[in-house]
Amino acid sequence: MKNLKVENLSKIYQDGKKELKILDNLSFDFSDFNSTAILGRSGIGKSTLLHLLGGLDKPTSGSVIFDETDISKFDNQKISEFRGANIGFVFQFHHLLPEFSAVENVAMPLLISNVNKEEAYDKARQVLDSFGLNTRFEHRPSQLSGGEQQRVALARAIVSAPSVLLADEPTGNLDSENAQDVTNMLKILPKEADTRVIVVTHSEELAYSMEKVLFMTPGGHLEEVSK
Numbered sequence: 001m002k003n004l005k006v007e008n009l010s011k012i013y014q015d016g017k018k019e020l021k022i023l024d025n026l027s028f029d030f031s032d033f034n035s036t037a038i039l040g041r042s043g044i045g046k047s048t049l050l051h052l053l054g055g056l057d058k059p060t061s062g063s064v065i066f067d068e069t070d071i072s073k074f075d076n077q078k079i080s081e082f083r084g085a086n087i088g089f090v091f092q093f094h095h096l097l098p099e100f101s102a103v104e105n106v107a108m109p110l111l112i113s114n115v116n117k118e119e120a121y122d123k124a125r126q127v128l129d130s131f132g133l134n135t136r137f138e139h140r141p142s143q144l145s146g147g148e149q150q151r152v153a154l155a156r157a158i159v160s161a162p163s164v165l166l167a168d169e170p171t172g173n174l175d176s177e178n179a180q181d182v183t184n185m186l187k188i189l190p191k192e193a194d195t196r197v198i199v200v201t202h203s204e205e206l207a208y209s210m211e212k213v214l215f216m217t218p219g220g221h222l223e224e225v226s227k
Contacts, residue, residue, distance in 0.1 A: 147178025
């Protein structure tokens with residue numbers, strides 16, 4: 001697996017004349033664990049950290065080091081190419097494209113990366129099949145249950161074989177049965193897909209299924225939690 005760490009990471013937002021410091025000089029190496037969960041109260045900075053790790057946002061200062069390269073210094077084009085090649089995202093709400101089928105949604109990242117259509121669709125079907133969705137290939141999101149939609153979103157996130165999967169409250173909008181299904185999938189991804197998983201969650205069940213559990217304190221600092 002590729003290494004991932006942050007060094008002296010800070011993120012400050014301007015609220016009028018007031019500075020809102022979300023992350024304050026955070027250093028942490030995620031490379032020691034194949035899967036990590038981050039717990040903490042709402043608004044503490046968990047999602048901000050995830051966005052910085054995935055290159056969706058830039059830090060005010062400090063570095064995000066991916067395999068010895070500081071991605072926070074990339075320009076917009078380079079960071080977009082980096083995300084497409086290395087990072088998968090799953091959010092609380094699936095963000096599937098409503099006018100496209102499950103296969104089309106999952107194949108989209110491959111098509112954007114110039115994989116030919118036949119190969120992209122074959123790969124999309126393989127991943128959906130592995131998630132128990134082999135009878136839902138041609139269904140649009142509105143024809144799928146909430147749990148099925150989130151599994152499609154997870155399939156889309158990993159179809160390009162990303163080095164890192166970043167999941168922000170991936171079970172937060174699901175009932176207990178579907179949440180357990182998604183938890184089980186996230187748990188096996190490091191071994192099955194050689195993908196490092198970092199999850200932000202309020203669910204202790206999901207958190208404790210990961211290899212390492214961290215708790216975020218004010219200022220965005222991370223403390224290890226005993227399992």
